[in-house]
Amino acid sequence: MSRANEEVEAVLQEYADLIAISGGEGFRARAYEKAARAIGGHPADVAGMGVDGLREIPGVGRSIAAKVVEYLRSGRIGEVERAREEIPAGVRELIAVPTLGPRKAMVLHEELGISSVDQLAEAVRAERLRDLKGFGERTEENILHGIDLLRRAGGGRVLISTAMDEAERIVAALLAVGGCVRCAYAGSLRRMRETIGDIDVLVAAERAGPFMDALAALPDTAEVIAHGGKKTSVRTREGLQVDLRVLPPESWGAGLQYFTGSKAHNIRTRRIAVRRGLKLSEYGLSDAETGRTVASETEEEVYGRLGLPWIPPPLREDRGEIAAELRGELPELVEERDIRGDLHTHTDLTDGLAPLEDMVAAAAARGYAYYAVTDHAPDLAMQRMTAEKILAQRARLRALDRRHRGMRLLHGTELNIGPDGGLDWPDDFLAGFDVCVASVHSRFDQSPEALTRRIVRACENPHVKILGHPTTRRIGRRPGLDADFDAVFAACARTGTALEVNSHPERLDLCDEDILRAKRYGVRFAIDSDAHSTTHLPYLRYGVGTAQRGWLTADDVINTWPLTRLRRFLAKGRGRA
DNA sequence: GCCGTTTTCGGCCCGACTGTTTTCAGTCG
CATH class of the missing domain: 3.20.20.140 (Metal-dependent hydrolases)
Incomplete structure (x- = not known):
């Protein structure tokens, strides 16, 4: 899906939430929700569309089309900005807690001044919710449970689709930088885990500087967290951390293997290396005594010198994949x-x-x-x-x-x-x-x-x-x-x-x-x-x-x-x- | 705010469940 559609969907959904929280007309909020969903799922890119084109999308009429055009031109919508001033961002965060909707969120804000999930958790612990009309002991339990769910499943992690879209944009941008020999994402994203904590991107090139600069300059990059010779970390506008590492081309395979993980899988592969008198690091597989590199350029070579066939990343979780491989029982995975x-x-x-x-x-x-x-x-x-x-x-x-x-x-x-x-x-x-x-x-x-x-x-x-x-x-x-x-x-x-x-x-x-x-x-x-x-x-x-x-x-x-x-x-x- | 063989007003996806109430508001799918 194109980026503009997603952005517009998000801003319209936010406006729908703000209307609902502020007690606006329910049908109005639902109209924005419907339009948000329709644009999010619309097959054509809305970037560059005019009012007439937008109005052909079901659920998008004169008013919403005009707001979308305003957003596409200026990156902001005046009415949404005004609504944001009325309702703190933290109050909208509250409705992400299961069992909390716009009405209860507004009561919590107006009566107790709560404007963040942390403040809400604190207020429940202090038993400040009980005196509110419509709130009782079970409500408190449900809220605490909801916060727990949110934090446990969230925990700073994002859905794989969010991370994948971001990673593919970054990889495409870095592939276009001069001197790029190879570029790929690694880590839990390459292993296709269901949620992703941060994105690891690897580049094979002789010089690191241009790639570090390119990442820092991407429109999605909100701040640079660390900027070094071998590694640069940035945070995206969506709050996702991206770690970029530039490797010499001859270390590509070893680096990709190392940064793909999982940690437990790597511990096991390193142990196999040791038994064979080898040492495995992100720079290569080398002879433990002489230090001479024996494999590093591709993952296949690295696994091969360990006596293993290449193992697909989704299997690298230390769930018995290496033992199964050694027995010749690793499944030929569906693709x-x-x-x-x-x-x-x-x-x-x-x-x-x-x-x-x-x-x-x-x-x-x-x-x-x-x-x-x-x-x-x-x-x-x-x-x-x-x-x-x-x-x-x-x-x-x-x-x-x-x-x-x-x-x-x-x-x-x-x-x-x-x-x-x-x-x-x-x-x-x-x-x-x-x-x-x-x-x-x-x-x-x-x-x-x-x-x-x-x-x-x-x-x-x-x-x-x-x-x-x-x-x-x-x-x-x-x-x-x-x-x-x-x-x-x-x-x-x-x-x-x-x-x-x-x-x-x-x-x-x-x-x-x-x-x-x-x-x-x-x-x-x-x-x-x-x-x-x-x-x-x-x-x-x-x-x-x-x-x-x-x-x-x-x-x-x-x-x-x-x-x-x-x-x-x-x-x-x-x-x- | 959107939409229209109901076309410029008056509907809008409807029903169940929960927890709070003592007749219902809020949330969810």
Whole structure:
């Protein structure tokens, strides 16, 4: 997604929050929210667009288009600036705490003068909230729990998508600097961890100075934290730290290996080096006695001299990858190019942003062999789905399918798993879909026993082929369900239900560790984007990264299979109805 | 603030849950 769209989305969302906090008209706040989302998910770059072009985006009218133009020209919006003066930034921060919304945030600010999460935590500890109308003991507990979640999952870390966008911009800029032999990001980003603390960027070049200067001069760089001969650290406007290291070209492989980590993986590789009379550092693999370098230019050489094949970065977590490699049992990991189609996506018939035709065209452009459209079923009442509407969509999709050579369209739905495990369409209606995803969207607080029964029952429905975002966690917002997932994984294996690896950067659900656990039950997986706009289809890379961290092969993942094999999987068990 | 085979006003995605209340406001999906 382009940078301007993201910036505009952020500033409009901020304005929506400020309107809501200041007690403005609710529909006005929602109009800004809607426009923010629409621009964020709009496929074309809004930079350089005029009022007329902007107004063609659904949800953007005269007033918002004018504000966006003002922002694109000057980097600021007068009305937003005025709203910022009224409401301290810290008050807006409060609504990031789960269970706190704009109304409560304003009460806390007006009655107690609270304008930061730290002050809020302190006020709860001092029991100052209890006397406020609408606040009680449970509210205090929920707020403390919410702050804890925010800090634990956040902890200064950002979502992988945020870090990836930034890292790719930086790498592209540094590749353009004269004398650049190689440039890449390393660290936890290269290992595809779900959240990223800081970005490590490496350059191979003879002279370091020009790259250090180039990084410091990037428009995203807010401040230079450290500026040395070998390493420069900056903080971006989004508060993300970037460490740049420039290596001599002959040390590239050793440096990349060292700075990719993880620390635990490196300790293990260094130990192997020692046993072979070698010493491994960021400058190279060398003979412990003579100091002569024996390998350093590529990672393959470094691993090779340690008696190992090259190990893909997502596996470098010291989870037994080296021992497995030595036994010749390291999996051949699924890769993004193995993915033949997406099996969980939405359109504007429910809460997606783009029409069916646009989503299908964007999927075709990605070279997919098949593509499933899975809009929400009626239980998510806000989507107002009906049998008539989804059947009309099916007719449109079938007609579209006839026009698309090379890509087959599948008609599906994302069902809601009710509190008792029931689904929101009867079995005979479900039989008409090519693929049914079923997911939990509410009632997260049931007992572990009830949650487990509920999910297992949904998997036992013969029409359910994919369990969508199985734990329903949202990174930094909500923990996963407290269900017995070993029982769920066993049920999926028994019923032929694939577990989703949802690729949305806020979800990544299942996560790497759950995938490792589930795989032992012999379950299949589906790596899906859960796209709500054409710009979300590429999120798939994060799902693939997560799957790699979970040691999945292409064969484990049903949407790497040819369509005939996938269809057999989707049809299996339907006789049990 | 946006939108319109309801077109310049009057609707706007709706329902459930929670914790606080004693009839409902706030939050969430």
